[in-house]
Amino acid sequence: MSGHGNKERAFVRLTKSERIQHVILFVSTGLLILTGFMLMGEVWAIKLFGSTAKSIFYWRGIVHRIAAVAVTAVCFYHLYYVLFKADGRSWIRDMLPRLKDGVDACQNVMYMLGKRDERPKMDRFTYLEKLEYFSVYFGMFIVITTGTMMWTQSYWPKFYLDVADAFHLGEATLAALAIIVGHIFTVHYNPHVYPMNKAFIDGNISETMMKEEHALWYERLIAEETGQTANATEGGRGHA
Amino acid sequence: MHKGSGASTPKKLLVHFVMLTIGILLVSFSLWLVYLTYFKVAHRTGETLAKKAVSRLDMIYEPFHGADESVLAGSKSKSWCLKCHEDLSHSKSKEVRGMLNAHSFFMACEVCHIAPREGERFEYKWIQRGTSIPLAELKGPPGEYGGTIIPFKIEKGISRRLDENPEALQLLDESATHENDEDLQKRKMRLNTDIHKEFSPKPIFCDECHRENGPLDFSQLMYSPQRAQLLTFGEGANVIKQYKDFYLPSLMRNARRER
Incomplete structure (x- = not known):
């Protein structure tokens, strides 16, 4: 816990390892989106670069592959992290979907429609965060598999490469839109966090945010802090 | 908790400006992706790729380098060399002859079968099929440009068609x-x-052209930057490099055995 004097109290949202994984993930994914969709670029726009377009496209392929290796490495490390590290095990345990997520989703929609006075109390990860997290697993499986196939194209029949190409592009489009419309709005343009949720930098979440977004988790941590841990469920982290 | 409220300071205004700019760029990019996915009729979109893949289901055993469109378009106006050397002049190697013959339908034999001596200079142009008129631009999908790549030998400043x-x-x-x-x-x-x-019985090999700074400048041949990159470094070029030993996928081999 931090927060002596006038400073607001903060809780640990992301550990150092998780923040590093996230940085590698978003830098690599950004590069992959940029260098990948360059192949779909409008010819007139590419011609604006003149003679440098040739060099740009040469480096495009190299950067795309380097970023692909980085994102694959971080995905495999994350699997190791959630299976073998204490913080990772706690992370995945809290991330697993539960019946309550469905109830939360319904109640939250009711709240947004004005049919309910209060938002549901959500745990460490909201139903939307869980959906986003497991979508990344699904998406990564698709793009890594099909990307690897296209990288080793001489070993595959044309039919499979066409299927891989279609899946790779389709999933990349879906992921790019999900990141821009979903994730970037949530962590940057949402009035609650505008201009950015700094948790990905300092790893902390403020007490106010905790109460608003993760009330159930907050209550559990406070209960643990005040010694009422007997009935508290396992999981969660200490305070910053 | 609503941050960003209160009096505007230059710092806050700068943050708003940066966030607004990034937001506009991201929304524009998203709209472009939606346009690509649902509205653009192009050679390579998710939908066209999927349709192409599905349409290939009944052609699963077709040769990897299936370039039917190029062959059909090229066969309408072939190089005059083929008057003696026959339509499918490459016949020695089963593994590569299909690809070589497919090339002969959109480029003159001399492109590969000349061995430039030291000091000799060549330029390559797309010439409209059956005429001597250079193509102004490449229209349509690859293989259906309606032209042939012809080498021109430059001697004393004069370009001579070979x-x-x-x-x-x-x-x-x-x-x-x-x-x-x-x-x-x-x-x-x-x-x-x-x-x-002026011909060499031993032709130049694929990767002598499908590389950077090779005799064929794909940009100068009016290919789009993406296509030029593909021909220089991408799928085609990589396949050629990796296929130097002409490894055929086991699926193809099994298909041949079954016949």
Whole structure:
């Protein structure tokens, strides 16, 4: 816990390892989106670069592959992290979907429609965060598999490469839109966090945010802090 | 908790400006992705790729380098070399002949079969099929540009097309009706030597062109930057490099055995 004097109290949202994984993930994914969709670029726009377009496209392929290796490495490390590290095990345990997520989703929609006075109390990860997290697993499986196939194209029949190409592009489009419309709005343009949720930098979440977004988790941590841990469920982290 | 409220300071205004700019860029990019996915009729979108893949289900055993469109378009107007060397002039190697013959339908044989000597300069142009008119641009999908890549030898500042020999064409016409004419046979032998003196029986290999700074400048040949990159470094070029040993996927081999 931090927060002596006038400073607001903060809780640990992301550990150092998780923040590093996230940085590698978003830098690599950004590069992959940029260098990948360059192949779909409008010819007139590419011609604006003149003679440098040739060099740009040469480096495009190299950067795309380097970023692909980085994102694959971080995905495999994350699997190791959630299976073998204490913080990772706690992370995945809290991330697993539960019946309550469905109830939360319904109640939250009711709240947004004005049919309910209060938002549901959500745990460490909201139903939307869980959906986003497991979508990344699904998406990564698709793009890594099909990307690897296209990288080793001489070993595959044309039919499979066409299927891989279609899946790779389709999933990349879906992921790019999900990141821009979903994730970037949530962590940057949402009035609650505008201009950015700094948790990905300092790893902390403020007490106010905790109460608003993760009330159930907050209550559990406070209960643990005040010694009422007997009935508290396992999981969660200490305070910053 | 609503941050960003209160009096505007220069710092806050700067943050708003940066966030607004990034937001506009991201929304524009998203709209472009939606346009690509649902509205653009292009050679390579998710939907067209999916349709192409599905349409290939019944052609799963077709050759990897299936370039049917190129072959069909090219066969309508072939190089005059093929008048003697037949339509499918490459026949020795089963693994590569399909790809080589497919190339012969959109580029003159001399592109590969000349061996430039030191100091010799060549330029390559797309020429409209059946004419001597250079193409102004490449329209349509690859293989259906309606032209042929022709090498021109530059001598003393003059560009000379290598695939034209009116005498040879005339001789071929005469041969059809005067097959036993002794004089004609002598002219044929002389011309045969003349025609082939600039040719090399050993052609240059694929990766001598499909590489950077090769004899063919794909940008100068009016390919789009993406296509030029693909031909220089991408799928095509990589396949050529990796296929130097012409490894055929096991699926193809099994298909052949089953026949």
